[in-house]
Amino acid sequence: MAFSVSDNTINEISITWEFSEEFTQQTLQNYDANGNETFDPPELETVKGVLLDYLVGKNYVTELSHYTGTEHNTRIPLHVKHDNLTIQAKKLFYAYSVPASVPLHPGLVIKGEFHDAGGFFDFRIAPQSPYKITPSLWVSVNINNFVGYYKFDTSPTHYAYAPSPEKVTPERSSYLTFLETKLLAYTDQLKALLKDATQSPSLSTLFPLVLVAFLYGFFHAAGPGHGKTLVGSYYVAQGGRWREALWLSLRIGVVHVLGAFLLVLVSFYGIQTFVSKLLSDVTLYTTRLSATFIILIAFWMLATRLVKRDHEHACGCQACRPKSGWGIVLAAGMVPCPGTVVIFILTFTLGSYTAGILGALSMALGMSTVIFTAALLGQSINTSSRWKGLSVILEWAAIVLLLGLGILMLLASF
Incomplete structure (x- = not known):
């Protein structure tokens, strides 16, 4: 997740999904109509269309909210715009933006949760080191598998990243x-x-x-x-x-x-x-x-x-x-x-x-x-x-x- 900030307000949240090579290859096998072993623009549009058919009804399997201290979560409405599906280095990437309009101040936490109850997608949020988003505020990221907490504060906090254990694949004969x-x-x-x-x-x-x-x-x-x-x-x-x-x-x-x-x-x-x-x-x-x-x-x-x-x-x-x-x-x-x-x-x-x-x-x-x-x-x-x-x-x-x-x-x- 990335944030666009102006006038002490988070105006937009940008999210990018990186699909696995296995998923990309399976999708390519199904939708490579001309057999050139890559996605042409029309094929990407077809894949994006069926992807959206699955996601739109499920609210993009995305939930965004914000809070400060002990106050209750305030839901950020999910009005997706500027979405795009691309292929890079044999992997599919899907990027989209969500307007936010959240006042920026120390102690603010943006929570992003990505969960597919249908079981088709299995999310893992990539780790991020703390970084400065304004001259006075840092963003520190605390990740718990498919839930990320993005804390805005005057100093960085380094959270331990503990990814879920990899599934052990039994040795094939x-x-x-x-x-x-x-x-x-x-x-x-x-x-x-x-x-x-x-x-x-x-x-x-x-x-x-x-x-x-x-x-x-x-x-x-x-x-x-x-x-x-x-x-x-x-x-x-x-x-x-x-x-x-x-x-x-x-x-x-x-x-x-x-x-x-x-x-x-x-x-x-x-x-x-x-x-x-x-x-x-x-x-x-x-x-x-x-x-x-x-x-x-x-x-x-x-x-x-x-x-x-x-x-x-x-x-x-x-x-x-x-x-x-x-x-x-x-x-x-x-x-x-x-x-x-x-x-x-x-x-x-x-x-x-x-x-x-x-x-x-x-x-x-x-x-x-x-x-x-x-x-x-x-x-x-x-x-x-x-x-x-x-x-x-x-x-x-x-x-x-x-x-x-x-x-x-x-x-x-x-």
């Missing part, structure tokens, strides 16, 4: 690092190929797009999640035919992609906010819904197992009749896929609907391939003579695993 590197490379390729297919649609531009999209989907599903444990455990306990497993896996991939399509469709033509924020919210609630489905499926499998206990398997009764598997499909596929979200964002931005849909379907097929492999593995364990003696134990273990997976997902989402 070499496998996860390999997957992350692959996916980032494929994302860049997909963006370039989608633009090529838009400018000159032909077999020579569409085929590489479809191939890279398939590989992205394959490696994306090879990472943690995406229903592999759910589907594998389901077939360990229930068994089934490979055709059923194939059809189930294809539906999971399509639902995964369809969820991303609907998310981007709503964000472009309905809710005017950051796609990344919308993705975060949708992912949270669909994860909870998915976890609930998994828990219900585990209880359904438990009930089926108890009914089957006293008669031959596949006797034709309701308990042994093949199921359509839509509960499994929704539980495994409803959480939106970030990679497919990026493809659909570019599709809507460029108007390349044919190329975008082909790429998304190919990505779904790549994910389905991995999920189908997990289903086949579960089936082979269920039918293998090696595991026949342990079949009952494996069925119960699969049910317990599913129930535990659903409960852990539900708890983690809170």
Whole structure:
């Protein structure tokens, strides 16, 4: 924060936000329409527009007030003017000014609080050394994470700065690092190929797009999640035919992609906010819904197992009749896929609907391939003579695993 002073009055308070490189890169990935890996002025205006759509209704997640001594805080009305969004050294900066009209005198404290109840922004005020603002007054800054106290006095006060501890990031395995590197490379390729297919649609531009999209989907599903444990455990306990497993896996991939399509469709033509924020919210609630489905499926499998206990398997009764598997499909596929979200964002931005849909379907097929492999593995364990003696134990273990997976997902989402 900085202050404009004249005639012993603070006339204006200037505030600048410095976004992290990670946030800047994520935003660039979503809004770099021409693919030149930087923000052009029109792209910055687009980002500023969606940023303001989020902030204006939340009073810019900013609260300014002033007091002297023990008197009560007096709120400074937040009438933002002269706001500007810029890119410097690979970081986004958002600056804005607020008219103040606060009489300046010794002992005055300006309090600035920056807090986003929605959890999208996490603020930390940068430390400042005391400095002179007039020939007789100093500004000393006392910072407590996202709250800053700017004291005006005849002498400087040096406050200790104690930043909040950095979040400890667990060490990533070499496998996860390999997957992350692959996916980032494929994302860049997909963006370039989608633009090529838009400018000159032909077999020579569409085929590489479809191939890279398939590989992205394959490696994306090879990472943690995406229903592999759910589907594998389901077939360990229930068994089934490979055709059923194939059809189930294809539906999971399509639902995964369809969820991303609907998310981007709503964000472009309905809710005017950051796609990344919308993705975060949708992912949270669909994860909870998915976890609930998994828990219900585990209880359904438990009930089926108890009914089957006293008669031959596949006797034709309701308990042994093949199921359509839509509960499994929704539980495994409803959480939106970030990679497919990026493809659909570019599709809507460029108007390349044919190329975008082909790429998304190919990505779904790549994910389905991995999920189908997990289903086949579960089936082979269920039918293998090696595991026949342990079949009952494996069925119960699969049910317990599913129930535990659903409960852990539900708890983690809170």
